[in-house]
Amino acid sequence: MSTTTEPRVIRVALAGCGVVGAALVRLLRDEGPRIEAVHGVRLEVTRILVRDVERPRPAPLRHSLLTADVDAFLAADADLVVEAMGGLDPALRIARATLAAGRRFVTANKALVAAHGAELAAIARRTGAGFDFEAAVGGGVPVVRALREALAGAGVRAVRGILNGTSNFILTRVSEGMTYDAALADAQRAGFAEADPSRDLDGRDAADKAAILAWLAFGLDPARAQVERRGILPDPDRLARDAAAFGGVPRLIAECVERPGGIAVVVEPVVVTRDSLFGATRDEENAIVVETRWNGRIRLAGPGAGGPPTASALLGDMIHPAPRVPACGGPEDSAPVLAVPDDRSHRWIVSVLGESPDSADSRGILAAAGIGIDEWHRGGRELRIRTAPCPREAIARAVAGLEAAGGKPRLARYEGTC
Amino acid sequence: MSTTTEPRVIRVALAGCGVVGAALVRLLRDEGPRIEAVHGVRLEVTRILVRDVERPRPAPLRHSLLTADVDAFLAADADLVVEAMGGLDPALRIARATLAAGRRFVTANKALVAAHGAELAAIARRTGAGFDFEAAVGGGVPVVRALREALAGAGVRAVRGILNGTSNFILTRVSEGMTYDAALADAQRAGFAEADPSRDLDGRDAADKAAILAWLAFGLDPARAQVERRGILPDPDRLARDAAAFGGVPRLIAECVERPGGIAVVVEPVVVTRDSLFGATRDEENAIVVETRWNGRIRLAGPGAGGPPTASALLGDMIHPAPRVPACGGPEDSAPVLAVPDDRSHRWIVSVLGESPDSADSRGILAAAGIGIDEWHRGGRELRIRTAPCPREAIARAVAGLEAAGGKPRLARYEGTC
Numbered sequence: 001m002s003t004t005t006e007p008r009v010i011r012v013a014l015a016g017c018g019v020v021g022a023a024l025v026r027l028l029r030d031e032g033p034r035i036e037a038v039h040g041v042r043l044e045v046t047r048i049l050v051r052d053v054e055r056p057r058p059a060p061l062r063h064s065l066l067t068a069d070v071d072a073f074l075a076a077d078a079d080l081v082v083e084a085m086g087g088l089d090p091a092l093r094i095a096r097a098t099l100a101a102g103r104r105f106v107t108a109n110k111a112l113v114a115a116h117g118a119e120l121a122a123i124a125r126r127t128g129a130g131f132d133f134e135a136a137v138g139g140g141v142p143v144v145r146a147l148r149e150a151l152a153g154a155g156v157r158a159v160r161g162i163l164n165g166t167s168n169f170i171l172t173r174v175s176e177g178m179t180y181d182a183a184l185a186d187a188q189r190a191g192f193a194e195a196d197p198s199r200d201l202d203g204r205d206a207a208d209k210a211a212i213l214a215w216l217a218f219g220l221d222p223a224r225a226q227v228e229r230r231g232i233l234p235d236p237d238r239l240a241r242d243a244a245a246f247g248g249v250p251r252l253i254a255e256c257v258e259r260p261g262g263i264a265v266v267v268e269p270v271v272v273t274r275d276s277l278f279g280a281t282r283d284e285e286n287a288i289v290v291e292t293r294w295n296g297r298i299r300l301a302g303p304g305a306g307g308p309p310t311a312s313a314l315l316g317d318m319i320h321p322a323p324r325v326p327a328c329g330g331p332e333d334s335a336p337v338l339a340v341p342d343d344r345s346h347r348w349i350v351s352v353l354g355e356s357p358d359s360a361d362s363r364g365i366l367a368a369a370g371i372g373i374d375e376w377h378r379g380g381r382e383l384r385i386r387t388a389p390c391p392r393e394a395i396a397r398a399v400a401g402l403e404a405a406g407g408k409p410r411l412a413r414y415e416g417t418c
Numbered sequence: 419m420s421t422t423t424e425p426r427v428i429r430v431a432l433a434g435c436g437v438v439g440a441a442l443v444r445l446l447r448d449e450g451p452r453i454e455a456v457h458g459v460r461l462e463v464t465r466i467l468v469r470d471v472e473r474p475r476p477a478p479l480r481h482s483l484l485t486a487d488v489d490a491f492l493a494a495d496a497d498l499v500v501e502a503m504g505g506l507d508p509a510l511r512i513a514r515a516t517l518a519a520g521r522r523f524v525t526a527n528k529a530l531v532a533a534h535g536a537e538l539a540a541i542a543r544r545t546g547a548g549f550d551f552e553a554a555v556g557g558g559v560p561v562v563r564a565l566r567e568a569l570a571g572a573g574v575r576a577v578r579g580i581l582n583g584t585s586n587f588i589l590t591r592v593s594e595g596m597t598y599d600a601a602l603a604d605a606q607r608a609g610f611a612e613a614d615p616s617r618d619l620d621g622r623d624a625a626d627k628a629a630i631l632a633w634l635a636f637g638l639d640p641a642r643a644q645v646e647r648r649g650i651l652p653d654p655d656r657l658a659r660d661a662a663a664f665g666g667v668p669r670l671i672a673e674c675v676e677r678p679g680g681i682a683v684v685v686e687p688v689v690v691t692r693d694s695l696f697g698a699t700r701d702e703e704n705a706i707v708v709e710t711r712w713n714g715r716i717r718l719a720g721p722g723a724g725g726p727p728t729a730s731a732l733l734g735d736m737i738h739p740a741p742r743v744p745a746c747g748g749p750e751d752s753a754p755v756l757a758v759p760d761d762r763s764h765r766w767i768v769s770v771l772g773e774s775p776d777s778a779d780s781r782g783i784l785a786a787a788g789i790g791i792d793e794w795h796r797g798g799r800e801l802r803i804r805t806a807p808c809p810r811e812a813i814a815r816a817v818a819g820l821e822a823a824g825g826k827p828r829l830a831r832y833e834g835t836c
Contacts, residue, residue: 023712027571027573027712030573030711031571031573031711031712034573035570035571037637037755038570038635038636038637038744038745039570039742040742040745134568140572140710140712140716141716142560142564142567142569142716144568145563145564145567145568146560146563146564146568148738149560149563149567149734149737149738150552150560150562150563150564150731150734150735151560151730151734152453152456152733152734152737152738153445153453153729153730153732153733153734153736153737154558154730154733154734155445155448155449155452155730217456218456219455219456275693292558292730293448293449294441294445294449294558294726294727294729294730295558295720295721295726295727295730295731296558296720296721296727297720298558298559298560298718298719298720299717299718299719299720300716300717300718301716301717302713302714302715302716302717303713303714308712309712309713309714311712312569312571312572312573312710312712312713313568313713314571315570315572316567316568316569316570316571316572317568318571319567319571320566320567320570320740320741320742321741322738322741323738323739323741324457324458324738326456327456327458337455
C-alpha cells in the first residue's frame with residue numbers, strides 16, 4: 001500500500017528478450033511516464049537474460065544490461081524478476097531461486113505455472129514474495145486477476161473459454177474456406193503460432209491454461225487437473241465442414257466445471273452458433289465466460305496472443321502484485337480439491353467417411369450404444385450425425401465402434417449458443 | 419500477503435442492510451466455506467448499521483448485531499467497514515472516520531466516490547488504510563480492479579460502456595415496442611430502478627461512474643470531471659424510433675477519452691447496430707470496452723445491477739484489498755490531469771416533429787450551420803436526419819436553431835458498431 005504520492009522505484013530483472021520481452025522493453029519506455037503519474041511506480045530494468053548477447057534485438061536497450069549467464073542474472077540487483085522465456089529450463093530454476101530469495105516473480109509461462117504453480121506458491125508464501133502470472137492465461141484478457149480478486153466472492157461454478165489464439169486463428173480461417181495449411185502459414189507469419197505449433201493444436205497449451213483457471217477458481221492443484229483433452233487435429237477443415245452442416249462454427253473450448261465430488265477440466269472442439277460469444281470470437285482473440293452463483297455470467301474478451309498484449313499483462317503484474325498468493329484447497333489439514341471426470345451429458349456431432357448410401361452401419365452402431373440421433377445429413381463422402389444428449393463415455397465407446405468399422409469418425413461437442 | 423495457509427479472520431462492520439446489504443449477508447453465509455478454502459479468508463460480521471432496527475430483514479442475521487446509531491457503529495470492533503447505504507449522509511462521515519482510523523473501507527457508493535474519492539484516497543494514503551469500490555461501477559463487472567491493476571500498463575486511450583442498468587433496461591424494452599411507462603414499471607418491479615429513478619434516467623448515475631473510470635484510467639480527479647451529459651429523457655420511445663429508422667438501437671453510453679490536453683468525459687444516448695457489443699447488451703446488463711495502445715480492445719460484460727451481483731463485487735474487495743489506493747495525476751508537484759471538452763467530430767441523428775412536407779426549414783438550418791446530411795427519412799410527423807461528422811458545438815448550435823423554429827428536435831449520436 002502506497003502511503004505517499006512519490007513514485008516507488010522497482011528494479012526489474014527481465015529473463016527473455018524475444019517477441020514478448022522486447023515488447024515489454026518498448027512498453028516500459030513509452031508508458032513509463034503515464035504509469036508513474038497514474039500508478040505511482042517507476043520501473044527500472046537492471047539486467048536482461050538472453051541466450052545470445054550478440055544477437056540484434058528489436059528493442060531500445062543498453063547492451064551492457066544483457067547477460068547469457070543464469071547465475072549472473074540471478075545475482076542482479078532487482079526487486080522483481082519477470083520471466084518471458086517459456087519452457088521449463090531455465091524458467092523453473094529462475095522461479096525457484098527468485099521466490100526463495102523473497103523477491104517478486106512475474107511470468108507469462110503457462111507450462112511452468114500449470115506444472116509447478118502449487119510448489120512455487122508454497123515457496124512464495126513461505127518467504128512472503130509475490131507470485132503473479134496474469135500473462136499466462138488469456139493473453140491480454142485480465143481473467144487471472146479477476147478470479148484471484150474481483151470474483152473471489154462470486155461463487156464460481158464454471159469457467160470456460162477460448163484460450164488458445166493459434167487454434168482459434170486456424171479454426172476461424174478454415175471456417176471461411178481457407179485450407180488448414182494456408183491458415184497455419186498465415187498464423188505463423190502473423191506471429192501467433194510457433195515454428196512448432198503442436199502444443200497449440202493438440203490442446204496442451206489450452207489444457208495448461210484451463211488447469212491454472214481451475215486452481216484460481218476452485219483451489220485445484222493445477223498439476224493434478226487430469227484434463228480431458230482433444231485438439232483440433234488431424235483435420236480442422238473437416239471439423240469446420242461438420243460444424244457448418246449444423247449451422248455452426250468449431251471452437252477449441254477449455255473449461256473447468258464444478259461437479260459433485262470435484263472439478264472436471266475439459267479441452268475439446270465444440271460447435272457453437274456464429275453469433276454466440278465464442279462463435280463471434282475470431283482469429284487470435286480470446287474470450288472467457290465465468291459462470292457464478294451470485295454474479296451471473298461475467299464475460300471477458302480481447303487479444304489472446306502477440307507480444308504487446310502479453311507484455312501489457314506482465315506489466316500490470318509488475319506495477320501492482322496481486323494481494324495474495326493462491327493456495328490449493330485451503331488450510332493444510334483440510335481435504336484437497338479433487339479432479340473428477342466430466343459426468344455431464346452433451347450433444348455430439350459425429351461425422352463418418354466413406355459410408356454406404358444407406359449408412360445403416362454407423363447409425364446402427366450409435367443406436368446399439370443407446371445413443372439417440374437428433375439430426376443427420378449426408379454430403380459427398382460424409383455422413384454427419386448430431387446426437388441426443390449422452391455421456392462422454394457412451395459417445396467414446398460408440399466412436400471406438402465406428403473406428404473399428406472403418407468409418408474414420410470425427411467427434412465434436414455441440415453447444416449451440418455458448 | 420498471506421504467508422500461511424491458516425485462514426485470516428477479518429471482522430466486518432456493515433453499513434446498510436437493504437437489497438445489497440441483505441444479499442451480502444446471504445453470500446457470506448453461503449460462500450463462506452469456499453472463500454475460506456480458496457482464498458484463505460474468514461469474514462465475520464460484527465455490527466450492522468440500519469435506519470430502523472425493528473424492520474424485518476430478508477437476511478439471516480442476529481438481531482443483536484443491528485444498530486441505528488452511527489457513533490455506536492463506528493465504535494464497532496472491526497477491521498473493515500463495508501458501506502451499502504448509498505447517498506452522502508451518513509456515508510461520507512462513515513468513510514472519513516473509517517479511513518482516518520486506518521481501517522479498510524469498501525463501498526458500492528458511486529455518488530460518494532465520484533464526489534469525494536480523491537479526498538478519501540488522500541486520507542487512506544496518509545493512514546495506510548485500504549479504499550476499494552469495485553461495486554461502485556459496472557455492478558458485478560470487474561472493471562474497477564481491471565483498471566487499477568491488470569490494465570495498469572496497457573496504455574489506456576479510452577473507456578466506454580453501458581454503465582446504468584436502469585436506463586439500459588428501459589431502452590431495451592422500448593426498442594421492442596413497449597411504452598416508456600410500462601418499461602419503467604417493469605424495471606422497478608424487477609428491483610433495477612429506484613422509486614425515484616431520475617439520477618439513472620438523466621445520466622447523473624452514469625456520469626458519476628464515468629468520472630470514477632476517468633480517475634482510475636487517467637488520474638483525473640473525479641470531482642473535476644466536467645461531464646458532458648444528456649440522459650434518455652424526456653422521450654426514450656422516440657429515441658428508439660429514431661434509432662430504428664437508421665437500423666439501430668439507442669444505448670446510454672458513458673465514456674472517458676484521452677484528448678489533446680486532457681480527458682473528455684461524456685454521457686449521452688448513442689445509436690448502435692443491434693449486433694454490436696453495446697447493441698447486444700440487454701436489460702440490466704452492463705458492458706465496458708477499454709481501448710488501449712498495447713492491449714487492443716478489452717471487453718468486459720455481465721450483470722450491471724441487482725443485489726447479489728453488487729454484493730459479489732463488494733465481497734471481492736472485502737476478501738482482498740487492491741494493492742494501492744489510486745491517486746490523482748501523480749506526484750504532488752506535477753501538473754494535474756485536466757478535464758477538456760470533447761473536441762471530436764461525430765455523426766448525429768436529429769429528429770424533428772411537425773415539419774411541413776418539404777421540410778426545407780430543418781435541413782436548411784443544418785446546412786446553414788455547415789453540417790452535411792448523409793441520409794434522411796420522413797415517417798409520420800417526424801423528419802429524421804443523419805448528419806455527416808461534425809463537432810459537438812456545431813450540432814448544438816443547429817439544434818438550438820431547430821428548437822427556436824419550433825421543431826422539438828431530439829438528438830442522439832450515431833456510432834454504428836461500437
